[in-house]
Amino acid sequence: xxxxxxxxxxxxxxxxxxxxxxxxxxxxCGLSAFAQPKVNDKPATSTDFPLCANGKPCDIYISSExxxxxxxxxxxxxxxxARVTGVKRPVSVKNxxxxxxxxxxxxxxxxxxxxxxxxxxxxxxSAIRHGWEQYVLKTINQPTENIDRVLIIAGxxxxxxxxxxFALSEAMGMSPLYWWSDVPVKRHDALYVEAIxxxxxxxxxxxxxxxxxxxxxxxxxxxxxxxxKELGDIGPKTYAKVCELILRMRGNMLAPAMHPSSGAFNxxxxxxxxxxxxxxxxxxxxxxxxxxxNVTEWDKETMGDWNYLTNKDGxxxxxxxxxxxxxxxxxxxxxxxxxxxxxxxxxxxxxxxxSLIEEVLTDQRNILSKxxxxxxxxxxxxxxxxxxxxxxxxxxxxxPDDVTLVWVDDNYGYMKRLSNPQEQQRSGRAGVYYHTSYxxxxxxxxxxxxxxxxxxxxxxxxxxxTGADRY
Numbered sequence: 512x513x514x515x516x517x518x519x520x521x522x523x524x525x526x527x528x529x530x531x532x533x534x535x536x537x538x539x540c541g542l543s544a545f546a547q548p549k550v551n552d553k554p555a556t557s558t559d560f561p562l563c564a565n566g567k568p569c570d571i572y573i574s575s576e577x578x579x580x581x582x583x584x585x586x587x588x589x590x591x592x593a594r595v596t597g598v599k600r601p602v603s604v605k606n607x608x609x610x611x612x613x614x615x616x617x618x619x620x621x622x623x624x625x626x627x628x629x630x631x632x633x634x635x636x637s638a639i640r641h642g643w644e645q646y647v648l649k650t651i652n653q654p655t656e657n658i659d660r661v662l663i664i665a666g667x668x669x670x671x672x673x674x675x676x677f678a679l680s681e682a683m684g685m686s687p688l689y690w691w692s693d694v695p696v697k698r699h700d701a702l703y704v705e706a707i708x709x710x711x712x713x714x715x716x717x718x719x720x721x722x723x724x725x726x727x728x729x730x731x732x733x734x735x736x737x738x739x740k741e742l743g744d745i746g747p748k749t750y751a752k753v754c755e756l757i758l759r760m761r762g763n764m765l766a767p768a769m770h771p772s773s774g775a776f777n778x779x780x781x782x783x784x785x786x787x788x789x790x791x792x793x794x795x796x797x798x799x800x801x802x803x804x805n806v807t808e809w810d811k812e813t814m815g816d817w818n819y820l821t822n823k824d825g826x827x828x829x830x831x832x833x834x835x836x837x838x839x840x841x842x843x844x845x846x847x848x849x850x851x852x853x854x855x856x857x858x859x860x861x862x863x864x865x866s867l868i869e870e871v872l873t874d875q876r877n878i879l880s881k882x883x884x885x886x887x888x889x890x891x892x893x894x895x896x897x898x899x900x901x902x903x904x905x906x907x908x909x910x911p912d913d914v915t916l917v918w919v920d921d922n923y924g925y926m927k928r929l930s931n932p933q934e935q936q937r938s939g940r941a942g943v944y945y946h947t948s949y950x951x952x953x954x955x956x957x958x959x960x961x962x963x964x965x966x967x968x969x970x971x972x973x974x975x976x977t978g979a980d981r982y
Contacts, residue, residue, distance in 0.1 A: 548648055548707050550683040552699040558706040560650045560662045561612050562683070563596045566700070569662075570600065571614045572607045574622040578669040580758070580790040584676045585616045587755070591680040594689070594696045609657035616664045618672045625665045628654060638710035639667040643717065644763065646675030648709045662704060669790045670763055675711065677759050679704065687759035690752060715975070718843055718891070718942070718982045720757060720764025722796060725950040725957060727772030744774045747781040754789035764792040764843060764982075771852075775804040777833065787840050794843040797895035797919075797944065798853055801830045801844055801875055802837055806852045817851050818858045819867060823874075831878050838882040843891040843982065846875050846914060847900075853951075855899040864903050872911065888913035888938070893982055895919060895944055901928060910939075915981045917942040918974060922949045924962040926970045935978040942982025943974045 550562070562569055573585045585602045593599035606623050607613050617625045619636060628634035633654060639645035646666040654661045664679070666672025681687070683702050686694035723730060723745075731745055739746040745768050757765060765786060767776035776782050776793075786793050795802050803809075805817055814829070815822045848871040850857045859867055872894070880887050888911075895917040896904040910916060918928050918941060930941045945967070948957050971979075 548679055548682045548709070549705040550679065551703050551705070552701050554703045555705060558650070559703040560660060560706065562614070562662075562679075562702040562704055563592055563598060564701045564703070566598055568592050568596065568598055568600045569612045569614055570607070570610055571602045571616065572624070573602055573604055573616050574606065574624070575604050576623075577617050577621040577672075578790065579788045580669050581616060581618060581621075581666075581672050583755075583788060584673040584758070588616070588676050588680055591683065591685045592702065594685065595683050595699055596702060597698065607658060607661075608655075611659045612662075613658060613660075614662045614664065616672060616676055618666045618669055622665070625663060628663065634663060634665065636665060636667070636710075639665075639671065642667040642671070643713045644668060644670045644674060645711045645713055646671040646678075647711070648675055648678070648707050650704070650706050650708070662707075670758070671711075673758055673790060674761055677761075678711075680759070687756055691756055714761070716980055716982070718764045718792060718794075719762045720766065720792070720794070721762065722766035722944075723753070723768040724766075724796070725770065725948060726768040727770050728957075731768065731770075731773045742779070744779075746774075746779050747785045750776075750782050751785050751789070754786055754791045757791055758789050763790070764794055766794045766796050769796055769799060769804045769806060771806050775807045777802065777804070777837070778807070783837060783840055790841070792841045792843050792891075793837070794893070795845045797845065797847060797897040797900070797917075798849045799845055800847040800871075801833055801878065802842060803830055803833050809851065816858075819848055819871060820859055820863075827874055827878065830875065831881070834878050834882045838879075843893060844875075844879060846872050846892055846894050849900065853898075865906050865908050868900075868903055868908055872914075876911065891915070892939070893917045893942060896928070897944065912937050913939045915939040915942050917944050917982055918979065919944045920946055920970065922946050922951065923956075924966050924970060926974055929974055929977045930979065937978075940981035941974070941977070941979040943971060943979050945971065 571585055571589055573581055589599055589602050607615060615624050619640065620626065625634065628651065629636055633651055634649055636647055639647055646664060649663050651661050651663065653659065664672065664675040666675055684697050688694045689696060734745045734749040735743045739748050753765065769775065783793065793802065799805065809817055815825050817826065819826060848868060849855060856864060876887055879890050883890055893915045894910050897919045916930065916934060916939065918926060921927050924946065934941065947960055947962050949955060950957060
């Protein structure tokens with residue numbers, strides 16, 4: 512049950528999305544490899560639940576008190592039923608009081624109907640309560656006096672609810688890549704869910720996502736000239752489709768595009784709102800401290816040099832501002848200090864590098880503590896020893912125990928470093944930053960994916976077996 516951790520990709524809807532995301536889907540599928548709902552176009556038994564029968568889809572209910580992602584997911588689920596059957600019924604935002612066959616989608620503590628079923632012991636959620644991204648699916652006969660049958664999709668948290676809903680979408684034939692790759696949908700006149708009482712397990716990897724990189728020739732021109740044409744850049748409309756895809760594939764995290772060919776993610780305030788509406792955790796690459804893209808957001812003319820020795824206050828000023836704006840949302844923060852973009856430290860004597868980075872880590876954690884009202888060891892943070900940073904780490908750099916160490920491959924699919932026995936005991940655990948494409952020396956591989964899935968599995972499995980289960 513192994514998923515990818517952070518997979519670096521570049522995407523273009525018309526050309527390259529298929530080859531990279533099929534690989535990611537193949538590796539992420541471990542998250543949903545256990546018992547799944549079964550949906551047929553004919554009832555196998557009288558206990559099967561009709562999602563759509565005799566040309567009429569069932570009623571779908573959600574609560575106004577639930578999360579925005581639940582509202583989005585329920586609407587997408589109704590659209591999925593319509594894509595398969597050709598008929599659609601709007602989602603009802605209210606507490607159901609009557610009906611023949613209804614679907615109720617909701618999060619524990621945010622849906623009164625579901626909470627009442629739990630209270631009456633008609634719905635057992637003990638396997639998922641206080642869990643992480645888990646859900647239960649259950650059909651209940653006569654849940655109330657005026658409701659004949661209900662299919663409940665209940666999540667322990669907002670993503671758990673979404674995952675449970677999309678599990679049904681997949682079971683009725685909807686591919687997560689239906690939009691990005693135009694995967695056809697097989698039409699059926701009716702849809703029946705076999706009677707079910709299922710509780711999902713927690714994901715093996717806590718944070719799972721993609722990094723959109725080297726986007727200048729792929730998704731940037733496509734988005735700017737077609738999908739986000741008004742903006743002329745990768746914007747909220749494009750990121751909404753990316754976030755939906757990640758969620759459908761049971762991912763939960765995104766490191767956005769960050770090359771100079773595209774605008775910084777936080778240049779457009781709606782981007783982070785879109786990500787949060789899909790319950791996607793935002794993070795940033797190894798060279799973007801605290802969600803700050805120094806490639807396009809740092810202005811040397813007005814801000815000075817990107818040099819922590821000579822301009823510490825200037826750098827921390829922009830990082831402070833970023834966390835003051837983005838701190839209220841769900842993020843996985845990168846603690847880092849390299850040069851601009853993918854360059855190494857500038858103007859720092861070799862003998863000063865270790866102590867300087869330790870100072871950086873302390874300062875950035877202080878900024879997080881300033882704006883996020885949680886203990887620092889409970890705030891998701893990562894440190895990525897990539898390129899020259901691995902050498903600095905190996906020279907004795909002390910990374911706080913609660914910070915996740917994200918190991919990196921050699922840019923060509925082979926892991927350079929894994930956690931030793933001592934590092935495996937760290938509370939922050941470890942993660943992986945893994946390339947499925949690369950732009951850089953000694954040679955690029957962008958157009959054709961040359962990393963065999965079996966190699967990816969072997970390398971990622973080694974990482975997982977040595978504690979890389981956080982990221």
